[in-house]
Structure formats: C-alpha cells, structure tokens
Amino acid sequence: xxxAITRPEALKLLMKYNKEPFHLLHGxxxxxxxxxxxKEMGYSEEEDFWGLAGLLHDVDFxxxxxxxxxxxxxxxxxxxxxxxxxHAIVSHGYGICVDTKPEHEMEKILFAAxxxxxxxxxxxxxxxxxxxxDMEVSSLKKxxxxxxxxxxxxxxxxxxxxxxxxxxxxxxxxxxxxxxxxCEERVNAELEHLS
Numbered sequence: 001x002x003x004a005i006t007r008p009e010a011l012k013l014l015m016k017y018n019k020e021p022f023h024l025l026h027g028x029x030x031x032x033x034x035x036x037x038x039k040e041m042g043y044s045e046e047e048d049f050w051g052l053a054g055l056l057h058d059v060d061f062x063x064x065x066x067x068x069x070x071x072x073x074x075x076x077x078x079x080x081x082x083x084x085x086x087h088a089i090v091s092h093g094y095g096i097c098v099d100t101k102p103e104h105e106m107e108k109i110l111f112a113a114x115x116x117x118x119x120x121x122x123x124x125x126x127x128x129x130x131x132x133x134d135m136e137v138s139s140l141k142k143x144x145x146x147x148x149x150x151x152x153x154x155x156x157x158x159x160x161x162x163x164x165x166x167x168x169x170x171x172x173x174x175x176x177x178x179x180x181x182x183c184e185e186r187v188n189a190e191l192e193h194l195s
Contacts (some may be wrong), residue, residue: 001043007048019062026121030110031052033054035055035105038088053107057110059075059076060075070097087103117152124180130144133181137174144158158172
C-alpha cells in the first residue's frame with residue numbers, strides 16, 4: 001500500500017476542514033499510532049500510507065458530522081488520494097456510518113485503534129501526569145468497564161475491532177498504549193506549533 005500524497009499535503013487538507021485543537025490532536029495521535037503499528041506489524045515500507053490514513057481518517061468529521069465517512073472521498077480527491085487510501089479511511093466507519101468493511105490488516109487496526117485512542121486519551125487526561133507514559137493496562141480496563149467514562153467512545157467498536165484482528169482486548173489495549181507512548185511528545189509539540 002503506497003500513496004503519492006505527501007504529509008504536508010495531508011496536514012494542509014486536515015487543517016482546511018478541522019479547526020478545533022481536539023480534532024487536530026486526535027488526527028495527529030492516530031497518525032502516530034498507525035505509524036507505530038506499521039513498524040510493529042512488519043509493514044515498515046508502508047508506514048507513510050498507514051500514517052496518512054490515520055492522520056486523515058476524520059478529515060470530514062468536524063465540518064460534516066452528519067456525513068462522516070461519506071463526505072471524506074470528495075475531500076480526499078482534492079489532493080489526489082488513491083482509491084486504496086480512500087477505502088482505508090472510509091472503512092474506519094464500518095457499521096457506524098458506512099458499509100465499507102475493513103479488509104486489510106491496516107484497516108482493521110485503524111478501525112480498532114481509532115476509538116481506543118479516544119478512550120486512552122480521556123483516561124490520560126484524568127491522570128496526575130496527564131500522560132500515557134505511566135498508564136497501565138489494568139487502569140485502562142477499569143475505565144473501559146465504566147460505561148459512563150468517555151461514553152462517546154464505543155466499547156462495541158473497540159471489542160469488534162479486537163475480534164476482527166484476532167486479538168484479546170488486553171492485547172489491543174497494551175499495543176495501543178505503547179503506540180501512543182511512542183508519539184505523545186512529538187504530537188504535543190506539533191500541536192503547539194500548529195496552534
């Protein structure tokens with residue numbers, strides 16, 4: 001999986017349709033998580049593709065929330081996104097807002113990790129450190145079981161995502177925490193620079 005789109009082009013598109021710092025933070029975080037997963041899963045040569053899919057996965061969410069994942073192809077074609085990249089991005093909304101099913105391992109990881117990064121981020125903000133660096137799987141499991149905590153993060157999507165990958169929830173939690181640790185400092189610095 002390759003793309004001719006450059007990261008500056010992708011970031012410019014994201015920022016054209018997303019102004020809220022929270023949405024930019026989420027895009028940058030999912031990008032970093034997907035880059036970590038690409039390397040971890042043996043797809044280093046596809047790291048840019050995985051990362052850009054993560055960066056742009058919610059490109060249409062802020063401005064077109066009622067058309068999330070349906071408006072994305074039109075926006076992505078503005079920068080010449082390949083069909084593979086469009087499919088990967090749209091498929092993260094499978095069963096929620098579109099019928100485009102995640103097929104490639106990367107798409108399944110994006111589907112599972114997207115919601116989970118939101119839950120982990122919310123849990124990190126509750127910690128004295130405000131960081132994932134000292135977060136443990138056991139504390140995340142408690143937050144996951146508390147349906148009132150970060151109620152907007154679908155536990156069903158996270159569970160379905162783990163099952164589609166053939167992973168336990170604990171495996172998905174552990175890997176995604178490690179992925180977020182790998183990029184937290186860089187993401188925070190870039191968000192500060194963009195603000």
